[in-house]
Amino acid sequence: MNILLTGAGGFIGFHLAKLFLKENINFVGIDNLNNYYDVNLKESRLNILKKNSNFRFHQVDISKKDEIRQLFKENNFDIVINLAAQAGVRYSISNPHSYLDSNVIGTFNLLEEVKNLNIKHFIQASSSSVYGRADDFPLTEYSSTDCPVSLYAASKKTNEIMCHSYSSIHEMPITCLRFFTVYGPFGRPDMAYYKFAKLIDSGKPIDVFNKGNLERDFTYIDDITKSILKLLDKPPISDNFNARYNLFNIGNGEPVKLMRFIEILENQLDKKANINYMPMQKGDVFKTYADCSKLEKYIEFKPHTPLEVGLEEFIKWFKEHEK
Ligand SMILES: NC(=O)c1ccc[n+]([C@@H]2O[C@H](COP(=O)([O-])OP(=O)(O)OC[C@H]3O[C@@H](n4cnc5c(N)ncnc54)[C@H](O)[C@@H]3O)[C@@H](O)[C@H]2O)c1
Numbered sequence: 001m002n003i004l005l006t007g008a009g010g011f012i013g014f015h016l017a018k019l020f021l022k023e024n025i026n027f028v029g030i031d032n033l034n035n036y037y038d039v040n041l042k043e044s045r046l047n048i049l050k051k052n053s054n055f056r057f058h059q060v061d062i063s064k065k066d067e068i069r070q071l072f073k074e075n076n077f078d079i080v081i082n083l084a085a086q087a088g089v090r091y092s093i094s095n096p097h098s099y100l101d102s103n104v105i106g107t108f109n110l111l112e113e114v115k116n117l118n119i120k121h122f123i124q125a126s127s128s129s130v131y132g133r134a135d136d137f138p139l140t141e142y143s144s145t146d147c148p149v150s151l152y153a154a155s156k157k158t159n160e161i162m163c164h165s166y167s168s169i170h171e172m173p174i175t176c177l178r179f180f181t182v183y184g185p186f187g188r189p190d191m192a193y194y195k196f197a198k199l200i201d202s203g204k205p206i207d208v209f210n211k212g213n214l215e216r217d218f219t220y221i222d223d224i225t226k227s228i229l230k231l232l233d234k235p236p237i238s239d240n241f242n243a244r245y246n247l248f249n250i251g252n253g254e255p256v257k258l259m260r261f262i263e264i265l266e267n268q269l270d271k272k273a274n275i276n277y278m279p280m281q282k283g284d285v286f287k288t289y290a291d292c293s294k295l296e297k298y299i300e301f302k303p304h305t306p307l308e309v310g311l312e313e314f315i316k317w318f319k320e321h322e323k
Contacts, residue, residue, distance in 0.1 A: 001120070001232075003027035004077045006062055006110070007084035008049065009042035011188045012125070012179070012224060016083070017049050019225045026054045028075060031084060032061035036091070036098075037189045045186055062106035072113045079232065081123040082110055085155075088190050089129060089283045092152040103155035107162060115170040121235040122172055123228065124163050128180040128217070128251060128288045129153035137255075138291035141178075141247050150283035160247065168243035173235030177228070180251030180290045184221030184310060185317030193218075193311070196265055197318050200273045208258065210280040215255040215287040220310035223303030224250055230299040251290025252303045264308055268315045 003020070007013035008029025020027055029049065033042050049055045060067045062084050086092075086102040107124065114122055131139050132147040148154040160176045167174040183193045199206045227250050236246035262273050280286075296302040 001025065001079055002075065002077050003079045003081065004071075004075070005029045005081045005083065007031055007082070008057065009033055009046050010083060010087075011184075011186060012182060012221065013083045014045035014049065014186055015184065015221045016081070016225045016228055017055060019229055021049065021052045021054055023229065024054065027056075028077070029055060029057050030060040030062070030071065031057075033059055036086065036088065041186070041189065062109055063101040065109050068109045068113055077114070078118070078120045079123075080110060080114055080119065081228070082107060083125045085125060087152070087188070089150045089152045090281065091190070092150050092155075093283055096151050099151050099155045104158050107159050111162060111166045114172065115166060119172055121232065122163070122174045123231065124159055124174060124176045126160050126176045126178045126247075127153065127156045128178050128249070128290065129285065130157045130160070130178060131285070131288070133285050137287065137289040138253065139249065139289060140291040141249060141294055149285060152283075164241070164243055164245050167245040168241055171244060173244040175231055175236060175246040175248070177231075178247070178249045178290075179224060180217040180219045180249065180288050182219050182221055182224050184314055187221075187314060193261070193265070193314065194318070196262065196273070197269065197315065198322065200265055200271050201269050201322070203271070203274065205274040205276045206262070207276045207278050208262070209278045209284060210286065211277045212259045212262075212275075213286070214258040214284075215289070216258070216261070217251040217253065217255045217288045217290050218261070218307050218310070219250065219252045219303050220305035220313075223252070223305055227295065227299060227301060227303065230301055234299065246298075248295040248298070249290040249292050250295060250303060251288070251292055252305070252307075253290050253292050254307075255287060255289040256307050261307065264311055265315075268311060
């Protein structure tokens with residue numbers, strides 16, 4: 001296997017890379033190390049990975065066609081896992097261009113490179129945000145995704161349909177994965193669990209949107225990486241449109257109310273949160289709740305880590321990292 005992992009300096013990319021190294025899998029990781037959040041955190045993840053010679057890293061931007069072309073010229077990839085993206089829902093309101101560049105053009109550049117190669121599997125990160133403000137739970141892969149409420153969600157839906165068309169035209173095996181609110185050690189400082197932990201720990205107020213009336217299907221990072229590893233050598237055969245295309249939800253299947261989530265954080269930090277109740281935010285969704293039966297049937301595994309257990313791992317890391 002000759003694997004390319006994009007977004008290797010990112011949260012999910014780093015953990016997937018760590019799992020590959022544990023499994024003795026040799027691969028190339030790329031990342032443009034952008035400053036959407038603290039670059040030091042990305043560097044510190046990469047420094048851990050670079051200790052292992054099975055990992056080779058290049059600073060490459062997937063939105064730059066020439067950089068991607070050169071990378072593919074120099075390597076004979078047969079598996080591509082595209083986790084590189086401009087993430088974040090709220091940031092897409094103020095910085096729309098980076099979503100088009102990294103998510104749409106970036107994915108397009110990769111698909112264009114692999115379309116004439118005899119690729120074994122192309123795995124693309126999507127997101128639960130494609131379901132928009134759905135109200136029919138749990139969300140299955142057949143639920144409507146016609147009404148994204150942020151440009152981030154629209155860019156991820158675009159990725160899915162681009163992937164379907166490439167898989168159909170070029171007979172490439174492609175799997176898209178809809179991740180549901182992923183959390184864990186070395187996590188993303190822009191996400192609520194990290195922001196809240198930091199603010200509660202320092203006695204500062206937290207902004208709680210929609211007056212706390214939100215629910216999320218929090219998914220522990222190890223459940224995500226285990227699922228991807230199991231999917232790696234299970235490329236799709238073909239679907240109804242004769243495309244070799246598959247699509248899976250990857251979520252815990254247990255939505256947790258935001259106020260319960262804050263309570264767990266308070267208990268684990270042994271501090272009370274100072275809460276600022278706010279109205280609903282633009283671009284945000286009320287609830288996510290994944291039906292993962294399709295995934296479970298396919299790989300005989302589904303995410304299962306209880307939020308209390310996963311958050312304990314995060315808080316352990318947070319206390320060491322933030323002090
Ligand atoms: N973390 C979650 O809860 C979650 C949920 C749903 C979907 N996702 C998706 O999973 C993937 C990984 O997310 P993450 O949480 O690890 O985010 P992350 O921001 O930590 O990782 C993404 C990495 O991609 C890199 N990157 C961005 N644009 C790039 C470009 N043009 N070229 C090369 N590298 C680039 C960034 O520097 C970053 O290191 C993303 O596609 C994201 O949209 C994440």
